[in-house]
Amino acid sequence: MRALVVYESLWGNTEQLARAISVALRGWGSVEVVDSDAAPLAVEAYDLLVVGAPTHAFSMSRAATRADAVTSHGAPHEPARGIREWLEALNRPPRPIPVLVFDTRVDRPRLPGSAAKAARHELRALGFGTSVAPETFRVRGYEGPLRDGERERAAAWASRAVARLDPAPPAIA
Numbered sequence: 712m713r714a715l716v717v718y719e720s721l722w723g724n725t726e727q728l729a730r731a732i733s734v735a736l737r738g739w740g741s742v743e744v745v746d747s748d749a750a751p752l753a754v755e756a757y758d759l760l761v762v763g764a765p766t767h768a769f770s771m772s773r774a775a776t777r778a779d780a781v782t783s784h785g786a787p788h789e790p791a792r793g794i795r796e797w798l799e800a801l802n803r804p805p806r807p808i809p810v811l812v813f814d815t816r817v818d819r820p821r822l823p824g825s826a827a828k829a830a831r832h833e834l835r836a837l838g839f840g841t842s843v844a845p846e847t848f849r850v851r852g853y854e855g856p857l858r859d860g861e862r863e864r865a866a867a868w869a870s871r872a873v874a875r876l877d878p879a880p881p882a883i884a
């Protein structure tokens with residue numbers, strides 16, 4: 712079994728969760744982790760896709776929100792291609808490869824809108840398997856750090872999700 716974890720991250724919070732999830736999935740199969748700039752456009756070789764994105768302006772980031780993060784908020788990294796643009800370019804899969812989608816959002820104030828919900832909508836339209844509900848993990852302020860326990864919660868969320876995706880073991884006669 713092969714999993715691909717694709718993340719976008721300006722301060723590194725979403726990346727930390729992507730890496731915690733990839734460690735948790737190692738018992739399930741081989742796992743590759745890439746950022747949205749390096750992510751492939753053809754993913755049919757994988758059995759599972761995990762997508763993580765920071766919520767910007769109530770949805771997935773755009774070039775303008777990423778630039779604003781750097782110029783107005785001191786973000787150390789500006790992805791050239793975010794999850795939104797990667798999804799726009801991503802090939803339709805030949806079968807409904809299951810996908811887990813998560814985002815990061817500020818802890819306070821609690822704002823409406825979720826990059827994960829928006830990404831899942833696009834992934835469903837492309838034909839991916841989106842039966843697992845998207846999940847949100849919380850950061851303090853725009854730059855983080857992650858709220859205590861979020862790495863562990865992300866690892867547990869992904870482990871539970873893949874356990875549900877796996878085919879049930881054959882019944883004992």
Ligand SMILES: Cc1cc2nc3c(=O)[nH]c(=O)nc-3n(C[C@H](O)[C@H](O)[C@H](O)COP(=O)(O)O)c2cc1C
Pocket residue numbers: 719720721722723724725726765766767768769770776777779780784815816817818822823824850852853854855
């Ligand atoms: C331009 C901009 C807009 C943002 N809009 C939202 C928002 O609508 N809702 C929210 O919860 N967080 C918002 N945030 C906070 C980001 O979600 C936060 O910076 C991100 O989760 C940090 O993850 P990263 O370190 O992986 O980039 C925004 C941040 C920036 C820079």
